[in-house]
Amino acid sequence: MKRSFLVFFLLSSFGAMLAFADSPADLLAESDARRTIPDLNFAVQVTAYDGEAVSDQSLLWGILKLGKDHNRVLMSFRAPASKHGQKFLVDGDAVYVLFEHTTNPIRVSPLEVLTGQASDGDVIRTFATDYNADSMEQSSFEDKPALHFKLVAKEGANTSSYATVQLWIDPRSLRLEYAEFHAASGVLLKKAYYRDYQSILGRDVPMTVDIFAGDDAKKHTKMVFLKYAKLVLADTMFRRTALNFWTPEEPR
Amino acid sequence: MKRWTLIVAAVMGAVASSFGLNTTIITDVAPAAALVSTPVQVEELSARTTTQGVFSDSATLSPGLTLSGTAWTLLDSLPSNNPTQVPTAGLDFSSRLLQLEAKWQIIPGGLILDVGKQIIHPSSGFFHTPLNLLTRGPAGNTPQPNPVSEATPPYEEGWWGIKIIGLLGDWTLEDFLAPPVGWSDPADAVLQYFSAQQGDLDNQIRLDWHWGAADIQFLTLLSVSNPATSSPSFHDRSGVGLDTNIGDHLTVRAEVTVSDSLNRLNVVDATTLTTENQSISWVPAALAGATWSINNDVSLVAEYYYDGLGFFGDEYTTALQYAENRISAGSFSPDVESQFGFFSLAQNYLFLRLTDKFTDQISGQGWTEVNLQDASGLYGVGLSATYDKWGLSGSLTGTWGGDGTEGHVLPFMWQVDIELQFYF
Numbered sequence: 090m091k092r093s094f095l096v097f098f099l100l101s102s103f104g105a106m107l108a109f110a111d112s113p114a115d116l117l118a119e120s121d122a123r124r125t126i127p128d129l130n131f132a133v134q135v136t137a138y139d140g141e142a143v144s145d146q147s148l149l150w151g152i153l154k155l156g157k158d159h160n161r162v163l164m165s166f167r168a169p170a171s172k173h174g175q176k177f178l179v180d181g182d183a184v185y186v187l188f189e190h191t192t193n194p195i196r197v198s199p200l201e202v203l204t205g206q207a208s209d210g211d212v213i214r215t216f217a218t219d220y221n222a223d224s225m226e227q228s229s230f231e232d233k234p235a236l237h238f239k240l241v242a243k244e245g246a247n248t249s250s251y252a253t254v255q256l257w258i259d260p261r262s263l264r265l266e267y268a269e270f271h272a273a274s275g276v277l278l279k280k281a282y283y284r285d286y287q288s289i290l291g292r293d294v295p296m297t298v299d300i301f302a303g304d305d306a307k308k309h310t311k312m313v314f315l316k317y318a319k320l321v322l323a324d325t326m327f328r329r330t331a332l333n334f335w336t337p338e339e340p341r
Numbered sequence: 342m343k344r345w346t347l348i349v350a351a352v353m354g355a356v357a358s359s360f361g362l363n364t365t366i367i368t369d370v371a372p373a374a375a376l377v378s379t380p381v382q383v384e385e386l387s388a389r390t391t392t393q394g395v396f397s398d399s400a401t402l403s404p405g406l407t408l409s410g411t412a413w414t415l416l417d418s419l420p421s422n423n424p425t426q427v428p429t430a431g432l433d434f435s436s437r438l439l440q441l442e443a444k445w446q447i448i449p450g451g452l453i454l455d456v457g458k459q460i461i462h463p464s465s466g467f468f469h470t471p472l473n474l475l476t477r478g479p480a481g482n483t484p485q486p487n488p489v490s491e492a493t494p495p496y497e498e499g500w501w502g503i504k505i506i507g508l509l510g511d512w513t514l515e516d517f518l519a520p521p522v523g524w525s526d527p528a529d530a531v532l533q534y535f536s537a538q539q540g541d542l543d544n545q546i547r548l549d550w551h552w553g554a555a556d557i558q559f560l561t562l563l564s565v566s567n568p569a570t571s572s573p574s575f576h577d578r579s580g581v582g583l584d585t586n587i588g589d590h591l592t593v594r595a596e597v598t599v600s601d602s603l604n605r606l607n608v609v610d611a612t613t614l615t616t617e618n619q620s621i622s623w624v625p626a627a628l629a630g631a632t633w634s635i636n637n638d639v640s641l642v643a644e645y646y647y648d649g650l651g652f653f654g655d656e657y658t659t660a661l662q663y664a665e666n667r668i669s670a671g672s673f674s675p676d677v678e679s680q681f682g683f684f685s686l687a688q689n690y691l692f693l694r695l696t697d698k699f700t701d702q703i704s705g706q707g708w709t710e711v712n713l714q715d716a717s718g719l720y721g722v723g724l725s726a727t728y729d730k731w732g733l734s735g736s737l738t739g740t741w742g743g744d745g746t747e748g749h750v751l752p753f754m755w756q757v758d759i760e761l762q763f764y765f
Contacts, residue, residue: 137701145701146729169729170764173363174397182554182586189363190395190411190439190496192459195466196556196584196592198634208637323450323508329556330513330549334444334453334506336399336407 113222113238117256120263121215126292129153130320130340132167135207137310147172150337152320153213154327161327162213165337178332179212187332194332206279206300206310219243220254230257230266251278262286264293270303277303289317316340353394353414357765364765365395367495371484373756375424387424391483392416395439395496405446411439413496415481436534437480440499453506458536460499461517463547463560463582468692468710469646471598471626472582474562475500475519475545477537486723486736486758498537513549518542521568542568555585560598577601580626592632600624603650606680611663614670616677625649630692638698644691650681651688657714660686664750678750684740686747689713702726717742717749723758732762 111119130152137145151164159181166172174189184201185194200208220240228237238256252273257266265283272278279302283295294317302308318340326335357364372388392415399409414436419427442457461475479485480496502519522539524532542565550557561579580598587593600623607619630644652660664678664686678686694708703726711718723736739755742748 171727171729171732171762173764182589183556190397190460191462193462193466196586196594197466198586198592198632198640199589200634200637325450325508325510325513328508328511328513328551330506330515331450331508334446334455336401 113225114217116225116236116258116263117220117222117238117240118217120258120265121217123263123293124265124286124295125155125213125215126153126290126294126317126319127155128319128321129213129290130318130338131213131314132316132340133212134313134315135310136313137206138308140307149212150339151212152322154322154324155215157218159218160213160215163322163327163332163335163337164212165335167337176332176335176337178327178329180327180329183329185329185332192333194329196329206302206308207312211281211298211300212312216240216254216256223253227260228257234260235266236260262293265295279303290319357394357396362396362398362765364397364763365393366763366765367391367393367395367760368762369393369484369758369760371756371758373422373484374754375422375752385424387419389417389419389422389484391418391481393481393483393496402443405449407444408442409444410441413437413439413480413498415483417481417483420481435481437498437537438535439480439496442499451508453508455504455506458499458501459504459517460497461545462497463558467594467596467628467630468642468644468694469628469648469690471596471628472558472560472580474560474578474580474598475517475543484756484758486721486725486734486760500539500543501536502543511551513547515547517545517547519544541566553585555583558582590634592634593629594631595627595629597625597627600626605650606677608656608659608663608677611659611666614663614666616663621650640696642692642694642696646690646692648681648685648688648690652686653688653714657687658745661715661745661747661750665745668750668752678747683753684710684712684719684747684751687712687714702728712742712747715742715746715748717746719748727762730764732760732764734758734760734762 132148132150135147135149136143146169147166148168149164149166151162154161162179164177164179166175176187178185178194182199184197184199186197187194219242221243223239223241226237228235235257238258240254240256242252251270253271255269257268258264259266264286267283268281270278270281279300282299284299285296286293287296294314296314298312300310300312316339320338320340325331353366369391370388372386374386394414395411397409397411399407401407415434417433417435418431420433438458440458440460442455442459445454446452447454463472463474477498480498485495500519501522502517504515504517506513506515519539519542521542522536524538529538543562545560545562548559559581561577564576566574566576578598578600580596582594582596584592584594602620602622603624604618604620606616609615609617625647626649627647628644630642633641635641660677664676667676691711691713692708694706696704696706698704703724705722705724707722709718709720717740719738719740721736721738723734725734726732736758737755738758740748740751740753
């Protein structure tokens with residue numbers, strides 16, 4: 090018990106030192122940077138659960154391009170067969186869908202659901218460019234010390250799907266552990282757990298993101314990243330007009 | 342005979358998937374009621390059964406160079422939609438190469454060359470699409486769960502041509518040139534199963550600008566009829582479109598086009614049922630609409646459509662009277678009232694659609710299209726379930742409208758559509 094307390098005290102102290110060494114905005118940006126790989130080619134399996142039962146499952150290939158103002162993500166369904174070939178471009182607030190056998194990407198709402206509780210914007214999410222840190226406190230998460238951030242969407246930010254976000258970040262590694270996403274009304278829309286961190290291409294990346302519905306604890310969607318690789322595409326390929334010319338690739 | 346369509350579909354799917362092709366098989370049964378002349382006027386019940394097969398594949402030949410193709414087949418029990426005109430063989434077979442193109446990124450992300458048969462469809466998910474300047478419409482004109490939506494016809498045949506695309510920052514400029522492609526009637530007996538002919542020389546220039554949160558498109562289509570003769574005729578159609586998000590919940594869009602001249606069938610005398618071909622200069626068309634995403638599952642679409650080629654005022658009243666008189670005379674073949682498409686005689690329409698995603702697999706929708714000049718309309722409700730390898734959709738479409746309205750002069754009365762899809 091004493092040892093546990095000592096470990097907790099040391100980690101808390103370390104966290105406190107780190108926290109006071111940098112501003113909340115700096116820590117948030119550093120946390121984003123540590124887990125986000127620029128020009129990332131990924132394969133992700135998205136499984137929606139209703140209780141224990143699998144209600145839907147998809148496999149997507151995608152590419153992330155980090156931007157100064159916001160990130161852009163290209164994605165393509167590989168499974169299920171009924172969605173095979175469907176392509177997406179998530180460009181901040183704008184989401185475009187290109188159905189197979191058409192050449193006209195359609196603009197849809199950023200609220201458009203990918204599957205289950207996962208929206209298009211949940212696949213790769215960063216916070217520092219889109220939210221201001223309203224507060225940062227020493228706290229704990231799952232009996233471990235944590236930095237608790239309260240974030241408010243920046244005015245005119247490109248991803249304002251959630252008016253406020255609460256984050257719990259490991260003070261030592263700056264790993265994102267848990268997040269709660271709220272509407273402007275304060276209603277809890279979803280909760281996300283970030284797990285199974287692995288060192289990939291020099292970054293500390295959560296391989297699993299488990300997203301729970303805010304109003305129904307039985308419903309959750311697990312995103313498991315199966316493969317990561319570096320792939321550089323020109324900025325212009327992350328445009329609506331280029332979606333028809335993007336050929337999805339499996340990470341190698 | 343119709344029961345064979347399912348067996349043929351299963352065989353087609355199994356064979357195509359064994360070759361590694363992405364395959365979709367859609368069998369659609371659409372019982373409907375329509376007024377027909379046999380030769381007396383009767384309400385006729387019919388059931389059109391169609392089975393479409395779509396087979397596609399793509400390959401990356403080298404970095405930046407891809408080849409892709411899509412073939413389409415159709416077995417149809419009632420291609421004319423008229424129950425008095427059943428195919429002699431019981432089922433009519435048609436097929437097309439929808440698309441076959443090579444895309445080469447000459448400068449990756451900067452300059453792209455696209456050669457072959459291409460689907461050119463620039464608009465963005467609307468109920469009507471004024472900017473869809475170069476289109477052949479849905480292949481086979483098969484029954485649809487939502488028959489009024491032309492934004493994304495399930496399958497559309499492309500155009501043989503060459504396209505060059507330049508991308509720079511927020512700008513994209515492309516030019517698509519489609520030459521006339523034709524052959525003799527004897528040759529068409531075979532080639533019609535591969536491709537439709539192209540009569541005109543078409544050149545479409547498109548400029549896209551991503552401006553802040555908005556996307557703006559400028560298009561112009563120059564068509565040359567009889568280009569190889571001494572008296573070619575030139576026609577131009579140009580337009581601009583815009584769409585953007587307002588917050589997370591609202592997506593708005595607008596399109597305006599103008600055509601230098603278009604032809605229509607005009608009523609000269611509704612009593613004697615006489616018509617004339619009429620050329621109209623500078624014809625505008627426009628659409629303004631919005632999608633309100635109420636939450637992650639429920640959304641409402643509202644769109645207003647204006648077609649300058651349609652009828653208005655006294656001309657509209659005369660056209661309706663003409664259509665009523667034709668029905669009274671026992672004639673139900675397509676004429677003035679359907680020359681611009683289904684339920685499109687007037688100039689002003691409103692479209693509303695509410696969709697709800699009940700579960701990850703099951704969704705429902707209700708929609709209506711209202712003729713704002715006489716308050717008649719179409720309505721539809723539908724339910725669809727989509728799973729990994731298959732899907733099932735059902736819908737009911739009907740009309741309303743009293744005497745002297747467009748809803749009343751449509752031979753179409755109601756339609757049930759049941760669609761079964763298989764994905765391989």
